[in-house]
Amino acid sequence: MTAVAEPAAAEPAPSTALRVPPVTPPRRTWRPATHIAVDLGTANTLVLVKGEGVVLNEPSVAALDATGTIRGIGFEAKRMLGRTPEGIRAVRPMKDGVIADFHVAEQMLRRFLKVVMDRHLFRVKPTVIVCVPSSITEVERRAVRDSAKSAGAKKLYMVSEPMAAAIGAGLPVDSPRGSMIVDIGGGTTDIAVIALSGIVCDASIRTAGDELDLAIVHYMRKTYNVLIGEPTAEQIKLSIGSAMPLDEELSMPVKGRDLVSGLPRTVVVDSAGIRDALSESVQRIVNAVRRALEVTPPELASDILEHGIVLTGGGALIRGMGALLTYETGLPVRMDDDPLTSVVRGTGLILDNLPRYESVLSM
Ligand SMILES: Nc1ncnc2c1ncn2[C@@H]1O[C@H](COP(=O)(O)OP(=O)(O)OP(=O)(O)O)[C@@H](O)[C@H]1O
Ligand SMILES: [Mg+2]
Incomplete structure (x- = not known):
């Protein structure tokens, strides 16, 4: 039997936003904070303040104007992906798990840290731990170091992502x-x-996730002659994507541009077809x-x-x-119980117990 999934645009899918509690309201908290953990991911950046938990969870996206100046970051910039007004570009400075655009990544990290630091009272400059890919190069380390320092970090440590994820998952x-x-x-x-x-x-x-989105874009073009953007592909993946046959297969309407007529068109896609697209x-x-x-x-x-x-x-x-x-x-x-936050939660546990985990940190 085929069940119809809700249209991607009309109903939020079981997405990042649903699984992770929303960011704390933008008010200043006066409890003194001293330690910050950051998961600078390809898709999402999460920041945790010791003693408080995850205080920021936003897409790793920056919107730039023609001069290269950042006009927005996070959710605001992600909404612009694929639909930016002339002169504005929405970019993802982290690609394939590495820093693809140093300049933008540096500014993005600095801004995220600043947002968090403006909302907290830091009697002393904070110690910051940033999770980095295990294959990080020295040049990338320097970019992370520079942006954390210029955002006001006193001391900076780095921990490799899989190690932080394992700690977060309770291993x-x-x-x-x-x-x-x-x-x-x-x-x-x-x-x-x-x-x-x-x-x-x-x-x-x-x-990983991004490649699955691209596989869906490709499938829609090949199978239906319909062009869709990556955000729509991600919605399809979240709504009906699967790695194994489902007890109840799903389907959903998808809007895109017909490559032959050039006009907008809606097609109904099903989970078996999407599974096929993702299988490789x-x-x-x-x-x-x-x-x-x-x-x-x-x-x-x-x-x-x-x-x-x-x-x-x-x-x-x-x-x-x-x-x-x-x-x-x-x-x-x-x-893991909350797979989108394991890395930053693991880093939080390191902060709570620095002597125990000292050996997993690098400078
Ligand atoms: N319910 C879901 N089903 C399938 N994929 C999902 C779901 N929720 C989120 N994703 C995908 O997870 C990916 C983001 O995961 P995560 O936040 O762990 O990545 P990241 O840490 O930013 O990236 P990386 O670790 O590679 O730097 C995205 O590709 C997103 O589409
Ligand atoms: Mg990650």
Whole structure:
């Protein structure tokens, strides 16, 4: 039987905004704050203030005018993606899990930090921890350092994303027991095996949420001759995307531009077709996990066999992803309770317990 999903534009899908509590209201809080954690993700930037929790959760998007000056960031800028007035460009400075545009990324990070710092009382300049991809280059580190410093950070530490995600997901990273974390974000899927506070083996592939969106854009063009933008593709993914057949297949109307007539047109797409469109990318993720398991030292592999894989990141929310990984690897797979915030929550736990986690930080 086919159930009809609500049209993407009319009804919010189970999106980032729904799963993560909204940002605190823009008022100043007078409780002194000293430590800030930042997850500078390809798709979303989250900021946590120690003692308070997540205070900012916005898309990693900046809107620039013709002179390159930032006109807006976050939600405001994301709304402009694909529909910007002349002279304004909406860009995502982080791409494929790396900083693609240093200048914009630096300004964006500085502005996000400033928003948070303006709303809190800092008697002293705060200590900031920024989560960075494990494959970060020295030049990228410098960009992160410069923007945090110019935003007013006293001390800056960095922690690799998979490590923070594992801590956020409650894995015993400092024990000898091996744990495997798979973080499917917007730009990259990061897979890491962690034991004794170190990453024993890891892999990062540039297949994650963004690539799934592009696969849907491509599918709509090829199958229906309809052109859609990436935000619409993301809505389709959230509303009816899946990695495994669904008990009840879904469908939804999609508006786009007919490539033949050039006019707007609505077509009805179904979850089986979208699953097909996503399958190649989804399989790439599965293969990367299998490869990581193949190179995991046997002692740690047996821990993972016993305790399973932990899945996190927004991309992991695609229906049936956990079940598919279990099917393909034969291992138990557990999804973190709130996969979109694991990284920043993990960083918050590091802040709460700096002596315990000191060894996972770098400068
Ligand atoms: N319910 C959902 N179903 C499928 N995908 C989802 C869902 N919710 C969010 N996503 C996708 O998750 C991705 C964002 O996840 P996340 O915020 O973890 O990425 P990120 O941390 O910014 O990226 P990265 O870790 O690669 O730098 C987006 O591609 C988004 O479309
Ligand atoms: Mg991430």
